[in-house]
Amino acid sequence: MTLRFAGRTISYVVLLLIAAVALAPFLVLLIISFKARIDVLEVPPTLHFDWSTISENYRIVMHDDGFITYIKNSLIVTFASTALALAIGVPAAYAFSRLEFRGRDNWASTILSFRFMPPVAVAIPIFLMIQYIGLTDSYLGLILPYIAFSLPLVVWIMIGFFDEIPREIDDAAMVDGCTRVGLLFRVMLPLVRPGILVSAIFGQIFIWNEFLVGLYIINSQDRGTIPIGASSLLTTESPVDWNIAAAVGILTVIPMLIFSLLVQRWIVRGITAGTVR
Amino acid sequence: MGTVTFDGVGKVFPDGTHAVTDLGLEVADGEFLVLVGPSGCGKTTALRMVAGLETITRGEIRIADKVVNDLEPRRRDIAMVFQNYALYPHMTVAQNIGFGLKMHGFTKSEVERRVNEIAAVLDLGDLLARKPRALSGGQRQRVAMGRAIVRNPAVFLMDEPLSNLDAKLRVQMRAEISRIQRELRTTTIYVTHDQIEAMTMGDRVVVMRKGRLQQVDVPQVLYDHPANLFVASFIGSPSMNLFQGEVAAGGMLQVGTQRLALPRDGVFARELATQAGRLVAVGVRPEWIVPASSGDDRPRLRGTVVMTEALGFEVLVHVEIDAAPVVTSETIEVALDVDAAALADLEAERSKQRTMIVARFPAGSPVRAGETIELGLDLSHAQAFDLESGLALGAG
């Protein structure tokens, strides 16, 4: 009995430790963002906060550094790219799951393998392409490559979800009077809603965080997404204003945090899609 | 007019499997035709080719005299009931039933009227607002039926629609489907694996094996005059007893060490008369084997009772007789379709050169396992088959 109790206690200690390791970096960043510039240097940091300092830090970020614009840009670019990637990717995934045509599996593998393509390999040509068609510093200039980057993921996840729906349903719908395309929209789409949600979430996470390609397509502050706009604040070797940088970091993380708590179940589904059935 | 014609129909799958070979068949308007056979015999493929869900590799299928080979399913005026029902999970029962009508451009009120009508016929009135998830197996089955009936198509196609129901419900639905079909007089092609379903429901039954048609006829003819060993052993439960016998001189049949007198006339005697000196497969249905009594002049066969099964209204008596079993590709395939144990039994019989036969005795017959009994065989109802070709003797 006591042995078992001891085992339980150890388990809980380990559990707390895991939670601490996962959360500590977030907490430290949060604490720094609450401090005045000079107080950042205290070790260990005191947990004494001053509301006026906090509000001042975040006010600087939100207004002076144009963070509101970045959030707006991020939302526009993320939603547009995800929606378009779904519009293109979902029908393709359906075709891969159901139709028979020459080289189907090779086509599917090729598309999926783009998921693992090093972005650097295409970043420069894409950058030059966007420049050539005059889309630098525009939303479309970001959206076009972002669709291409999230498409393989959408197709990958959606094939898995379509495969789970019995083919008899397709047969029944066709006997009932649908065409292939008609049944995709009338019958299949409502059934793979979870899949659409999952792939949308993954597309959004990726696009929300992307900045390698975006960094060079966007030069103007007006069109930058959060990672692009904030990168200069975040990545200088050692920022002078740690407290401000931390506030930027926190503001970048918070939307993702809320988002992930809302859709946690679906994130797990997405990661395991195509692996564990 | 809902006739369906198969004209030299063949199906070869991309992997090279010949699923259906040279199928020729005429389904009359209003007929209830059952396709039956073990799994992999091509019955479902044949049905799906009528539906337009499977490409026709060779030949033609005509519905109401119109070639449909290249028509999409939706243009064939057919409705189908699927093995797993294939109800749309996100739609209510009413939407499921009405979907096909909606797709064919019926007005909303017309759809509603016809759905309600069908729901009344199938006793689904209270369930119309439910989703398939909230239905029992039997209810789902009825919704699937409703979805087919409501369209009032030229042909119903049913792919093992009862195989997912429990035994009791299956008997009930069997009767209900037959009743509905009789009322509607809609041409129906019904695929099943279950020969009892085939016998009880079909106007005519098609037995298929390895993609080829074996025999097509009304159930009673199939039962009484199977065209070959495959049909003989597949149709009937318990199945037809088959054992080897040698046609001896003087109208006698040599079975193991025993000698049976053949009936003086009748089809069986005539069939065997041409086979003098040859080994043939003899088939006798269990009901034509009775306890031998002193009064009758039936040929007698001695054997050892291995097991009895009392079914209440009768007793099935399993008797091991001294006779070589009929082990051909046909009987092996049927045994394999039952289960691995059945195949093992057949193998054991072969190695012992003894055959297990089943007799239907009246209830209360005083038979015990282990005893030796005399059986009376009514050979006027027996069948003889060629051991090599498997074909019934005298047929054609």
Add this chain to the structure above:
Amino acid sequence: MTSATAAPRRGAREKRLASPTQRRGEAFFLLGPCVLYLVVFSIYPLVVSLIRSFQDYDTRKNSWRWIGTDNYSQLFSSSDFWSIVEHTLVFSVAGVFIQVTLGTALALFFNQRLRGSAIVRGLLILPMLITPVVVGLMWRALLNPEWGLVNWVFIKLGFHNIGWLSDPGTALRTLIMVDVWQWTPFVFVIVYARLQALPQDVFEASAVDGANWWRRTRYITLPLLLPAILFAAVFRGIDAFRTFDLVFGLTNGGPVQATSTLSYEAFQNGFKYQHYGYASAISYVMLIVAAIGVTVLFKVVNVRREDVS
């Protein structure tokens, strides 16, 4: 593949294109946009990169000059390149090894029913959702040589002050550590899901057989989890191999290239120094390695499919 089986296959295909359930137009309609899009935005850039890798860009004249395999020979004869290859491989292999070990251990740990563990499981997902730039920022704060919390704890525990990011000998290990922090949860999620999906009767049977926890884990659980572990490892391996943003956010490749990965090196050459041709050559070396990795991955996925059925 004999000609006998090939012949009906071809015949069947010709028929199938005119099949009642599948019309030529439909496949084009459904697949066309996706294929077209990837041709324009993935395949075309890849081809351009390939061509550029045999060319040299003149910034002043803004023109390209064909130089054959010069970029590649320059690359392969550069000691910098080989040391970066080494960093990238050490980073990928060591990092993924630790992630797989820890991730599997976590999955086994969470397999016991502990009150409140669901919340911690949820928190574990967070790191992998965060922009790598911010991950870099967090850890630069934690590891700051003057006021970072980690060094403070280390000194309290009686260790020396460690130059986590400033010491060339340590920086790569730090990079690995941060990658482990961010991506162990990924392995955990996959392995844990598989663990939950395993049939329980196997464990019950082995418990009845008298196997203790370690033996059960060693001889039953781990072998059953192996396909999932393998999948996670290869998947993560390819991703780690092409890591760019974490380096960008945490170390900028420094100190003195100690943490530069191939992606980062290509990025530097391409965007910073405008050595487009040279950068393309680096990308192509990476691409070939990644392609091998992807081939292995799809093999692993196929093995899994057969496993399930």
